[in-house]
Amino acid sequence: MKKNILYGIIGSLLMMMTAAGAMGQDKLVAAEVALGVKKISLGKPDQFTPYGFCDEAPMKGAMEQLPAAKLPFNINDINISITGRGVVVEVPLSDTEQLYGFGLQIGSFNQNRLRKKPIVNDNPLNDLGYTHAPMAFYISNKGYGILINTARYTTFYCGTTDKLTNRQPMVSKDKNGNSVEELYKNDGKAGSSVTVDIPGAKGIEIYVFEGPELLNVLQRYNLFSGGGALPAIWGLGVKYRVKADFNQQRVTQMASYFRTSQIPCDVLGLEPKWQTAAYSCSYVWNNTLFPSPNLLINSMRQLGFHINLWEHAFVSPKSPLYEPLKTKAGDYLVWNGLVPDFADPAASKMFGDYHKETFIKQGIAGFKMDECDNSNLATGTSNWSFPEHSSFPSGIDGEQMHQVFGIVYQKAIYKVYKELNMRTFLDVRASNAFASSYPAALYSDTYVHQEYIRMIVNSGFSGLIWSPEVRESNSVKDLMRRTQTAVLSAQTLFNSWYLEHPPWLQINRDKNNKNELMPDANKVEANIRTLLNFRMSLVPYLYNAFADYRLKGIPPFRALVVDYPNDKKTYNISDEYLIGQGILAAPLTEDADERKVYLPAGDWYDFNNNKKYEGGREYTIKTGLTELPIFIKSGTILPLAKPVDHIAQDTQFQITCVVYGANPVNTTLFEDDGITFNYQKGGFNVVNLSWVNNKGKVKRTGDFKQVRYRVTDWKFVL
Structure with missing residues (x-):
């Protein structure tokens, strides 16, 4: 009851917000549409928008399990202007923020101080924003995400512009132009906003996804979209x-x-x-x-x-x-x-x-x-x-x-x-x-x-x-x-x-x-x-990662910065990623037999030789052609299946649990028929795996009557 009253107070306050200078009497309307998700609208939004095509209802119960949401800025500081050209949105941006997203970007990773125009294109090129999956959505390592709900071609100026205001300009040293590169290099202070240009629009909707952490932002977005995908x-x-x-x-x-x-x-x-x-x-x-x-x-x-x-x-x-x-x-x-x-x-x-x-x-x-x-x-x-x-x-x-x-x-x-x-x-x-x-x-x-x-x-x-x-x-x-x-x-x-x-x-x-x-x-x-x-052998682990995606909104494959948003060394790492809760992948290309790998805080184990590495440091590693370039986080219980040549409806995976480190964290396997949506009606089990007193334990809970996973062995890596 208290939570509902709080939502009502927040909603009432947001509804009172108005937009200064926004072409006449248009009012900025905002509402809390789910816990930690606010929708701001102004003018007459387009009839056809990405969210308008979303049939899945938000998974509000799962969203309520996330930490208390907050923004690093006042939502009133988001400015929207409607002009004869279209709509312009300005979102506050601090000096230390790192920005990511805009869909399936191919030519860039950290989007801060770039001009991005996410447009669908069959040949993504350079860092313009052209991509197979363009999205007017970016997230910040400060713990929030901004989604412009439009299907129009939209340009984002990610801290690249300085707007003339009544404030005294900061005096900086002029460039003399010793080279073309020096003349055009953007080496000044980043702008104080992300400015979004939406030509042709007569109004706009903006979804604001709150943290507090970067991972929580992605969870809210995925859960608000109806939960992550769980493939067959x-x-x-x-x-x-x-x-x-x-x-x-x-x-x-x-x-x-x-x-x-x-x-x-x-x-x-x-x-x-x-x-x-x-x-x-x-x-x-x-x-x-x-x-x-x-x-x-x-x-x-x-x-x-x-x-x-x-x-x-x-x-x-x-x-x-x-x-x-x-x-x-x-x-x-x-x-x-x-x-x-x-x-x-x-x-x-x-x-x-x-x-x-x-x-x-x-x-x-x-x-x-x-x-x-x-x-x-x-x-x-x-x-x-x-x-x-x-x-x-x-x-x-x-x-x-x-x-x-x-x-x-x-x-x-x-x-x-x-x-x-x-x-x-x-x-x-x-x-x-x-x-x-x-x-x-x-x-x-x-x-x-x-x-x-x-x-x-x-x-x-x-x-x-x-x-x-x-x-x-x-x-x-x-x-x-x-x-x-x-x-x-x-x-x-x-x-x-x-x-x-x-x-x-x-x-x-x-x-x-x-x-x-x-x-x-x-x-x-x-x-x-x-x-x-x-x-x-990884299928049971991957399937559980996708179940976490579906039920908790946790991306099964994600950048290091998602889990380590305060580690500056992760801000620009675009060739390593996390898989599920315990695996870090660092693929190699044909160009080299070795590569540098940064391992975040904690201890990590080379999957191929069980060598232990201290986190927070960079290492040069070699991975053979028949090995996997992955590291396992200390505390992980990794379920590895005996390989099969295909997965049938009645396949039972024979699991060996490999325990990494002295203080393993309980883990789970998601168990269902794997081919229907019956899990949405409770037809699944959660198989809990734990290591207590130097002994592995398996506990199965749920209403699924069959057994897909049989744990046959435990191994310990210290």
Whole structure:
């Protein structure tokens, strides 16, 4: 009762706030929409916004378990102005703040003192903000997050501007210009605000997520979005996409290869030619290549494989969906195909229902949703997608549709799986804000390994899942390093859409397709098998990390600064990240056999040799090609499973618990059927693991009647 009264007082006070100088009589309206989350609005916000497409209700019960919220500044100091150009927002910024986020950024990590324009683009480049998943959302190490709820192209000046005011300007030494670099270098004091420019807007909504710590901000955001994603447990295995022109026989042969070679694989992905038309899409099986698709699906299921289909959302005139969607599409074509108006629930349902009846009910476990991230804005010749001035029957325009297209596309497909009580793990090329609950892994046609690592780190700032896929490689070493990174990401994915054989049998594309395998192919295959078995041993740990994401909002993959926001040495580390509660990953690329690793406070153990390191220091480490570049935090009980070649509905994981350090902290495993949403109705167990008096203990609580985890051994590392 006291808490409700407090909310009422806060809400009443916030409702009394007004905006000075904001174009006439418009009032700034603010309200507490959930514990630690405030919404500020001014003017007439757009009809279509990222939060407007979020169907998931905030997990308010979980949010109330977080520490008391607070802001490092007075919320009244956020200034909003509506002008003839649009909306300008100014948010206070202190000298010592570090800023992160803006979606799946590829070219930058710490965003302080940068100009960012998060725009969806199929070729993210430099540090401009162009990305597969643009988000008008940033967070501060001071313990708050600011989300501008807009689908418009928006620019953030992150402490880069100095505004003329009535205050006496600070006198600084002029530059004489000894070089061009010196003239343009921004080496002065950072500006006192983050200024946000939203052209064309007539009003705006701002969501303020409070801490007190950086991790709490992300938890609030993810929980407010409906909780984090919990994919089907088989989705945490290995996914392999076969060559685009494979027929039913070749797919079957590839499946047989994985099982006879004892190489783990749970998902086989079919690329464009599985359907009669791909650019644009027919969504109709190509009966020449796949004469018996249902037979294929069923035979693959018996071998323990799930089938994933490639597609995009542009509807071919050859598709059964073309005529029904013709009046529910944009006024421009893409590859001569319709652009469905997914902002219209009726169009979304029509698209989803077709997939439900034609594919999902037949056993298709997931989709790869391609080409939803716009043409490359950096070149004039890249102009395949619909223009920004497109119009749609719902009223959304082309610019806004581009920004949210990946989200509304995901929603149309994922909604069907939820209706059928089937979990999945999708692939998608674009996303946006409030997508935390979608089990959809982003991917990219870019292929710079160092950038792939940075995208894992950045994904945790925005409620996103990122998969650094493996294709061909420059060398065997490059292949192994890329595979290590894939093993230590949300989804271990090999994309061989243009390779006849797996890349570990021949790294050279031309020779691979000429059936010329490497002389040492068997050795490389064995080494890949070792890494993929490591992945399978981590599945129970990873699944629990995703359960924490779902139920507590804790990102399963996150930057060091998230857990150590007061450690200045973590502020710019973009090539290390935390996995769950006890693992620190420091991937290597082919460029070096060793690298520097910073380990935060506490003691850490090298996973490969159990060597102990004191935290708060930097070390030079070496990791072999068949090892994992990870460190385990002292106090961790790490559950490692005996590897399996796939995860079936009745798979029981045989667990060895490895205890690191003298004072281990109790840990848990999340146990359910792994394939339905029954856990949301209480159909799960929490398996508590503890080490007491030099003895391991297992305690299972919950209503799930089966046993997925059996702890068979304990090991102690001091």
